[in-house]
Amino acid sequence: MGETPSWFVTLPDCPCPPLLLRRLRQYARYGVAHPSGRPWLLGSWPADRMGLAWGDTARLAVAGTCAIGPAGLADRLRHVRGLADVETAVRDVPGSFHVAAAVDGCTYVRGSLSGERRVYWTTVDGFTVCADRARTLAWLTRARLDTAQLAARLVTPYLPYPLAGGAMWRGIHGLPPGQALRVEPDGACHTSTWWRPPDSELPLPEAASGLRTALREAVAVRVRPGEVLGADLSGGMDSTSLCFLAAEAGAKLVTATFHWGAPGNEDPLYARHASGRLPHLARLVLPPQSVPALFSGLRERHDAPDEPSAALRDRLQQRYIAGSMRAYGAVRRLTGHGGDHLVRPPDAYVHTLLRRAPLEGLRHAAALRAHRRWPLGATVRMLLDSRPYAAHLAGAAAMLRDGVGRGPVPEGWGPWPCLPPWASDEAFGMVEELLGAASGEPLAADRGRHAWLQQAQQAGRIAALITHETTAAGLPAHSPFCDDAVISACLAASPRETGGPWVYKPLLAAAMEGIVPERVLRRTTKDHCGQEWQLGMRLHRRELAAWAEESHLVAAGVVDAEPLRRALLSPGLLGGGAADLEFTLGAEEWLRDLAARPAPACLSRETPVPRTEPEGVPVEPTAR
Template sequence: MEKLMDVTSAPWFVVLPDQDLSPDLLDRLRNLSGPDALQVVRHPSGRPWLAGRWSDDRMTVCVLGEVRLAVAGICSLNAAELAARAGRIRATADIEAALSGAHGSFHVSASVAGRSYVRGSFTGKRRVYRAQVDGVTVCADRAHVLARLTGAEVDTAQLALRLAGVTVPHPLADSASWRGVGAVPPAEAVELEPGGGARTLRWWQAPAAELPLREAAAGLREALRRAVALRVGPGDVVAADLSGGMDSTSLCFLAAEAGARLVTATLHWSAPTNEDRVYATLAAQRLPHVERLVFAPGDVPACFAGLDERLDPGDGPSLVRRDRLIQRHLAEEMRSRGTRLRLSGHGGDHVVQPPAAYVHGLLRRSPAAGLRHAAGLRARSRQPLGATAKALLDRRSYASWLAHAAGRLREPAPLMDFGWGVRPQLPPWASDRAVESCREQLRAAARDAVPLHRERGRHAWIAGVQQAGLGDVHFSHDAALAGLPQHTPFCDDAVVEAALAARPHEAASPWSYKPLLAAAMDGLVPEPILRRTTKDHCMPEWQEGVRLQRRTLAAWADDSRLVAAGVADEAELRRALLSPGLLSGAVSELETTLVAEGWLRDVEHQETLSRSRDLNDSGDLDHSREMNDAPTAR
């Protein structure tokens, strides 16, 4: 029997247009806020503009004359500085210029001259969704809030796409998991007009990739230093991952440089070839003021522990599920040592090193250099010469690439590709209906697809960054519920911009690992760590965790929600769930499927809880907190 846990709602906010709304809309928003008071900030007209539930230390609201400006998240601007910036705004077109130079990771919302403006971060870490509510467009930072507000159902077409895991391409990767709820592309903002209309505006452009390695590394180091210093200061007791990898280790040394006292967590996975422990120990020996926590596999819950527990479904299926209880255990241990936040290197893999597709453009700009890099990458992947040459000579547009991928969803993707991205692939148990649905979506996207950049290497790099940002939404959400907020400086916009400014063939190399980050951390992080070329895994623990879940997997095989939704083939899925050890080449696909199955059960459970709460509701909905009483409020 599955364990039923209370589902805790996360902080959220909605942005409303400056017009008369349905009389019961605020009542429905108050219902969504649960036992907490609904917070409301009003337009100059007196109509509601921002509503939701958030902590005061994560939302800075400025009310200055006829302008309302709010920043939610981590931002270098304090309340007084934000008020000064708000004084420069006369129209929504002034907002981004007024915020120029601000760094961190945050949402921006504004009410100016009767228009509402909202955007997230271009990394996708701070996201914005939109939906029609009672005939008007409403935006929110959480898709699930809009789904609850509109009574939307799960979009099974999007669920079918999620079986392809991280290979879902742009723009489908940004899609929401609910019918009628749309995801705003990370580089775009939404402007809500008084008459009920809405339009999207592009607020971010990728920087030119022209800086030589030394100059780009200096910019990346400064951006990372500011990102860390924005979160920690002298004497702060800070939790930090110390995996032995370059990303988390770099953040530890930057936090120590900022004067923090560190409590670090290192997991010693059991693979005989694992080298993480060696590099983590080396780093810890060089770090000042560090308390090191080391965990063997037997010290923490198994992978997939708690698979049968129902959770807050969040905005969609999340890979957090695999090691959720492991991370909860680490967070509890670090929090007991007095830490107030946790630094994580999540996102570093995607941010500081472009994917292999950079070679495609390099070959055309500098044939000799392009051939050298292609030969090096081919040697590492052991791909046949013919396949490598074919990939290099391919000149398909992004639209053509999407259409081509639509016809090959059942085929394995090549080991290395210089295309627009990793070709999407569905697992063997995806139903024929799911495959056809994904094909239709890919073909529809191909009809008017616009890549994230005209050059495929840059497109693939930006898409990877946004994939990391989306993953961080789920990780940060779960960490907040665990009571130790997780911060990922690599996903800050300014850090990503600094990395993207590097020449791609210098930021990546077949002969070294993460050369851009290594150059940026030169002189701060011990040299042996910067020279490391290996990356370890926890596959033995993954396999053991799946084995320990055989009872739950058998129960899910008997009553699969994916099968009921028409997304999975019953016989094929049963075979995979009952004999996961026999899978060949579909390990990541199985995890993605378990995540989707569990998420559907979470949604079902939350709907049951919501109906129960509605029946028991006393009807007292008049609990809200207004925030228009001061020029600036935090």
């Protein structure tokens, strides 16, 4: 049985619309008031996921996984004289958390750098309300679904910045990661930047030392000595590194390793080698026949997250693993998600390297071209391209119908967005309009750094969806690679030493030297579940055909029925289009879940708790 998700909203220090306040009070278990006595923070959360500190003129809250407790937070609050001091108060604190503050009538709120923890906001009668969940605001304000955002969620491999941060409902705004929202006492709001990428490009030994420290702290904050943790042990470098760091911090581990059926699968070999060097370990080795097939459970309906997810592919498998880990006493699970996105720069770094060190840049470009099989003409055009980010977005809109990003082509400021062959003309038009209207300000002036940050934010989005799924399954997952400090440590590394095709993940290998077995750090292969994917599609062809016949995406006008039906019934003809189909199925399932369960689980009417007025401290729930 999964646990109820936590949630919170922040309110400005001005009169709240009565209807909105009544709806919030109906569901919130706890509340904290502004120094003025007006409601500031309302919601429901476990005590260990919300740190609170309050003084005569200020309030400070951290929601999530944080290395400091209430006493440490109270000590830091004493140095806060205004909102400008808030980030100083939480600087260098390991973990993944939201930050909220109320000082002298002003409110401040932001999420995490990766976007694993998001902030959304909307206005009701001129009143600005912020939340950690878009669905909370959509439900409270009865917002309508934004069809353009639905069409955009069909894009592969992912939407370019800032479109990826858009909310799925009209009138609900997503705050971009790295930005904070400030609300004045009169209700006026504006954003500010609380984080900027590091300027330095550290040599590999120095960067590896910083990553080792950041990862060690990120894991340690999630470990209590002697506690049982579940952990993925794929045999790859990312998950194996977390296992050894967790053991170092004193955790007892129960690990899961899939044994996929592809010939030459090496995951179990590397996982077995690593497990022999891990103390206090219980191992789950899972051949395909021991777990539910991929795409099982299509008839089940779930609590929808803030946006579509491709989790339907292996949801029942992950639920099975979570149950097995809980049977061994695991209280949470560590996942290596984010490592692939963060520990090596995307190929766009070569564009900047060519301008700083032409000969070295050409050597890297030639090696990448050979490794990625880029066409010569496309490679030359990428290297010579000097268009600003706004022109890149305009070009992406103009080329959307050409499917430029489907072949092995080099990236510009990031991957070229593509829509699947079954997307409707209306979907193409809406995504083109979104791209044309998007802000032309990049995440960093350097396109390699911009692409790296964009990749980190994609990792955070997926981590948030993983957390939603695993919390519902009763064993919340944590992704330490998506912590702010880990991201900063990776981005501080020199791309010329951590990129290129010659060595696999040199930054992480150097960081884990002496901690993870050398054989794992030298691994260059990566296994896949292609056979199991095709088998799952065949086994569930009847359910998929039913989805095609009564598609909610078709009803919304973003997908054409016949091409979708052909793709679902003959997935073997897709070639490299598996991601297209998974994104589409994720969006279809999301619409079906919303229709079946319109109220978010975190605002369930089944467990309302009467409350008293917030008085500046957490309000304990009263008896019913």
